Amino acid sequence: MTAIRAALAELVGMFIDDGQLALTLIALIAAVTLAVKIAGIGGLAGGLVLLAGCILLLLESVYRDARRKAAKRDEGPG
Amino acid sequence: MTSLTTITSTVTASFLASFVEVVEAFTIILAVGLSRGWRPAFTGTALALAVLGGLILLLGPLLSLIPLHLLQFAIGVLLILFGMRWLRKAILRAAGFIAIHDEEKAFAEGTDLLKRQAADRRADFLAATAAFKAVLLEGVEVVFIVIAVGAGRGLIGYASLGAAAACLLVLAIGLVVHRPLSRVPENTLKFVVGVMLTSFGIFWTGEGLGANWPGADAALIAIALLILAVALTAVRLLRGLGAAKLEAISR
Numbered sequence: 001m002t003a004i005r006a007a008l009a010e011l012v013g014m015f016i017d018d019g020q021l022a023l024t025l026i027a028l029i030a031a032v033t034l035a036v037k038i039a040g041i042g043g044l045a046g047g048l049v050l051l052a053g054c055i056l057l058l059l060e061s062v063y064r065d066a067r068r069k070a071a072k073r074d075e076g077p078g
Numbered sequence: 079m080t081s082l083t084t085i086t087s088t089v090t091a092s093f094l095a096s097f098v099e100v101v102e103a104f105t106i107i108l109a110v111g112l113s114r115g116w117r118p119a120f121t122g123t124a125l126a127l128a129v130l131g132g133l134i135l136l137l138g139p140l141l142s143l144i145p146l147h148l149l150q151f152a153i154g155v156l157l158i159l160f161g162m163r164w165l166r167k168a169i170l171r172a173a174g175f176i177a178i179h180d181e182e183k184a185f186a187e188g189t190d191l192l193k194r195q196a197a198d199r200r201a202d203f204l205a206a207t208a209a210f211k212a213v214l215l216e217g218v219e220v221v222f223i224v225i226a227v228g229a230g231r232g233l234i235g236y237a238s239l240g241a242a243a244a245c246l247l248v249l250a251i252g253l254v255v256h257r258p259l260s261r262v263p264e265n266t267l268k269f270v271v272g273v274m275l276t277s278f279g280i281f282w283t284g285e286g287l288g289a290n291w292p293g294a295d296a297a298l299i300a301i302a303l304l305i306l307a308v309a310l311t312a313v314r315l316l317r318g319l320g321a322a323k324l325e326a327i328s329r
Contacts, residue, residue: 047284
């Protein structure tokens with residue numbers, strides 16, 4: 001059971017490292033899919049929104065993590 | 079028709095990503111081989127390769143049953159998650175916020191653990207398990223990468239060639255140097271692979287949604303260059319953030 005759980009955790013870990021980033025990426029993809037399929041914004045427009053969204057989310061994620069790590073460094077080992 | 083751009087990007091992405099994964103698995107196999115002997119190292123490796131082979135035989139035929147647009151979309155979404163994870167870590171490592179992965183350290187830790195287990199009567203079994211686990215975990219990632227970069231255009235054969243070339247190259251270098259491949263610029267490779275996989279992911283997902291990218295397959299290169307430029311800028315800005323913090327502390 002432990003081995004299966006560990007294997008599953010490894011499998012999930014292949015795709016999810018920063019949970020917030022993964023969730024917002026999935027929300028972005030879902031929103032773009034709905035916009036293309038229901039609102040009819042067009043495939044290319046959807047693709048471009050996806051590209052811009054992914055870039056913004058990546059920047060937000062690395063900036064958030066860097067700030068958190070820098071703050072931890074400031075606090076020091078004590 | 080599949081363009082040369084797509085074939086080249088597929089083989090390159092598969093080769094580089096697999097190279098990084100195989101280097102990590104090789105470090106553990108080497109630690110097992112040098113500290114417990116080559117029998118448990120090869121037994122664990124062979125068993126893991128057999129499981130991976132079974133996985134490919136099981137999943138391979140299923141892929142042909144999925145409609146292409148749906149397959150591109152599903153693989154694209156997984157590639158975005160997978161590629162962004164690599165790229166995010168590579169950016170943070172390059173900017174100095176996460177320690178660089180060190181194969182010498184991983185080798186020393188593996189060897190140390192195996193030495194501590196040497197008195198255990200199951201020492202050979204534990205050593206073989208360590209090799210099995212390393213090859214299986216890194217191998218699953220290689221299988222995913224091959225399927226992900228290859229399936230969207232029916233290029234699994236080319237992607238497999240890239241992965242096989244990476245395995246052979248690591249094996250050949252390993253046989254010559256007989257030590258962990260610590261001089262491989264792992265983070266640079268991960269940075270490039272992260273950019274490529276994320277670009278593939280956005281490109282496939284867009285195609286799955288019906289996007290006719292301008293320039294067709296050449297758009298993949300444009301997306302990759304844009305993401306590379308953003309990632310490099312992020313590294314510069316984050317380095318600045320780190321330096322500013324250090325300056326503030328020293329005042």
